[in-house]
Amino acid sequence: MKDKININQLVDxxxxxxxxxxxxxxxxxxxxxxxxxxxxxxxxxxxGVRYLNWFTPKYQAAALICFVLLNTAVLLSNSNTxxxxxxxxSDFADVYGITSSTSDTYIY
Amino acid sequence: MQExxxxxxxxxxxxxxYGQLIDEYQQKVFGTCISFVPNAEDAxxxxxxxxxxxxxxxxxxxxxxxxxxxxxxxxxxxxxxxIRKKNTKKRFGFxxxxxxxxxxxxxxxxxxxxxxxxxxxxxxxxxxxLFAAINRLPEAQRTVYTLNKxxxxxxxxxxxxxxxSISSIESLLFRAKKNLQELLQDYYxxxxx
Numbered sequence: 001m002k003d004k005i006n007i008n009q010l011v012d013x014x015x016x017x018x019x020x021x022x023x024x025x026x027x028x029x030x031x032x033x034x035x036x037x038x039x040x041x042x043x044x045x046x047x048g049v050r051y052l053n054w055f056t057p058k059y060q061a062a063a064l065i066c067f068v069l070l071n072t073a074v075l076l077s078n079s080n081t082x083x084x085x086x087x088x089x090s091d092f093a094d095v096y097g098i099t100s101s102t103s104d105t106y107i108y
Numbered sequence: 109m110q111e112x113x114x115x116x117x118x119x120x121x122x123x124x125x126y127g128q129l130i131d132e133y134q135q136k137v138f139g140t141c142i143s144f145v146p147n148a149e150d151a152x153x154x155x156x157x158x159x160x161x162x163x164x165x166x167x168x169x170x171x172x173x174x175x176x177x178x179x180x181x182x183x184x185x186x187x188x189x190x191i192r193k194k195n196t197k198k199r200f201g202f203x204x205x206x207x208x209x210x211x212x213x214x215x216x217x218x219x220x221x222x223x224x225x226x227x228x229x230x231x232x233x234x235x236x237x238l239f240a241a242i243n244r245l246p247e248a249q250r251t252v253y254t255l256n257k258x259x260x261x262x263x264x265x266x267x268x269x270x271x272x273s274i275s276s277i278e279s280l281l282f283r284a285k286k287n288l289q290e291l292l293q294d295y296y297x298x299x300x301x
Contacts, residue, residue, distance in 0.1 A: 010296050
């Protein structure tokens with residue numbers, strides 16, 4: 001019983017300790033620190049924007065479409081010329097004797 | 109200067125207005141931050157972040173509430189964000205939520221080193237225990253309790269900041285106090301045995 005009263009008293013004292021907390025002052029040079037951070041942030045933003053200022057989302061979308069179209073065109077043109085490319089490579093291999101059949105002959 | 113003119117000056121990027129804003133609110137913002145995060149260095153960092161956020165998003169401020177309420181709201185959110193980040197690092201909240209085995213108050217696992225310049229030495233231990241217990245409350249209760257009891261804001265101010273009615277603030281405070289009593293009773297029982 002005594003313990004319970006003691007615990008309740010401790011609980012009350014702990015909860016009431018909040019009323020004994022004094023108000024605190026902002027740290028010294030707080031204003032200067034905030035203003036410095038603002039200046040630094042503005043400088044960083046200006047640096048980042050300076051080179052690509054003109055590259056607005058409109059131009060970004062146009063550039064992306066051009067990139068996709070160019071890649072598609074190159075892929076399509078390459079797939080049409082695949083046969084001639086394979087022929088060229090096999091001719092080259094024949095001339096220098098590096099086809100798989102030739103090398104087999106050397107091994108056995 | 110009227111508040112509307114002051115906000116207009118801030119939106120135009122007037123250095124004088126920025127300076128005035130910091131002069132006027134640094135005490136209040138730092139007070140709110142240290143009420144949530146009882147460590148002078150951490151609270152200072154959060155307070156700086158609050159002003160940077162205010163300057164960055166002053167154009168988004170619609171004027172639905174008072175400027176002071178909006179700034180307090182940013183300070184509260186930034187502080188809670190800080191606590192959330194630190195708490196997830198300190199304890200395995202995910203595992204606890206699955207297993208449901210909440211650990212008792214543990215001052216050693218508190219999210220920051222307790223260093224509140226407003227707490228007197230003879231009260232330090234009790235305050236430290238209280239802050240650790242507050243950290244165990246659900247976020248809504250913790251917010252309302254901290255703003256009203258530690259930062260000493262009125263019910264109306266707390267209601268404006270949290271965008272809740274006064275009756276729900278009263279109810280949250282009642283539940284917070286009840287939960288704190290239970291948490292502290294458990295703590296003192298454990299330390300006695």
